[in-house]
Amino acid sequence: MTKGEETRQFIIEKAAPIFNTKGIAATSMSDIMEATKLSKGSMYVHFENKDVLACAAVDHNMKLLNSKLQAEITQGKTAEEQLFAYIDFFSNPINPPVTGGCPLLNFGTEADDTNPIVKEKVNNVIKRGQKLLTSIIEKGIENKEFDPNWNAAEFATVLFAMLEGGHLMSRMSGNNDNMKTIVQSLRKIISEKKI
Template identity: 75%
Template sequence: MTKGEETRQFIIEKAAPIFNTKGIAATAMSDIMEATKLSKGSMYVHFENKEVLACAAVDHNMKVLGDKLVSEISKSKTAKEELFTYIDFFSNAVNPPLTGGCPLLNFGTEADDTNPIVKEKINRGIQFNQQLLANSVNKGIANGEFKPDWNAEDFGTVVFAMMEGGHLMSRMSGSNDKMKVITKTLKKIIEENSL
C-alpha cells in the first residue's frame, strides 16, 4: 500500500463507525476530520466529497460485518449449526457486532428514497444474507439434515426479515426481549425442519 492508499484506508476506517452511528445525512466532514485529526484539504485529496466517502464507509461496514459473520459460520460442522450461528451472531441488537448497529438496517432505512447508490449496495447485502441462509438450508437438505421439501429461499427471506425487524425493535426499546422471541421462533422452525 502506498502512503496515499494507507491514508485513504485510515479515513474510511475512522469514518465507517461514525456514518453507521449518525447516518449519512447527519455526519459532517468536520466529524470525520475530528476523528482522523486531518485537515479538510487532506480529506478532499482522498475523497472528492462526503457522498464518495459515505459510499466507501458503507462498503467498509458491510465488509467488516460480512467477514465477521462468515468467519463465525465457517466454524460450524453442520448446516444446522450454520443456521444457529447466523441467528446467534445477530441475536444481541443492544450490543451489536458493529458500532452503531446493523449497517444494512441503518443505511437501508436512510437511503431507500434518497441515495440510489447506497440503496443498491444495501440491496446486494440483503441478497447476500438471504443466499447465505438458503445455501445452508440446501446443504442440509443435500446431506440429509433437513426435510427435502423445505423451501430454502423462503426461509432465507423469513430469517432476514425477522432478524432485521427484531433489531429495529430492540434498538428502539433498548432491550433484547423481542429479539429473544424471534431467535427462539427461528430455531424452532429449524428444529421442525430437521430430520
C-alpha cells in the same frame, strides 16, 4: 500499500462507525476531520466529497459485518449449526457486531428514498445474505439433515426479515427482549425441519 492508500484506508476506518451511528445526512466532514485529526485539504485529496466517502464507509461497514459473520458461520460443522450461528450472530442488537448497529438497517432506512447508490449497495448485500442462507439450508437438505420439502429460499427470506425486524425493535426499545423471542422462534422452526 502506498502512503496515500494507507491514509485513504485510515479515513474510511475512522469514518465508517461515525456514518453507521449518525447516518450519512447527519455526519459532517468536520466529524470525520475530528476523528482522523486531518485537515480539510487532506480529506479532499482522498475523497472528492462526503458522498464518495460515505459510499466507501458503507462498503467498509458491510465488509466488516460480512467477515465477522463468516468467521462465526464457518465454525458450524452442520447446516443446522451454521444457521444457529447466523441467528446467534445477530441476536444481540444492543451490543451489535458493528459499531452503530446493523449497517443494512441503518443505511437501508436512510437511503431508500434519498441515495440510490447506497440503496443498491444495501440491496445487493440483502440478496447475498438470502443466497447464503438458502445455500446453507440446501446443503442441509442434500446432507439429509433437513426435510427435503423445506423451501430454502422462502425460509431464508423469513429468517432474514425477522432478524432485521428484531434488530429494529430491540434498538427502539433499548433491550433484546423482542429479539430473544424471534431467536427462539427461528431455532424452533429449524429444529422442526430436522430429519
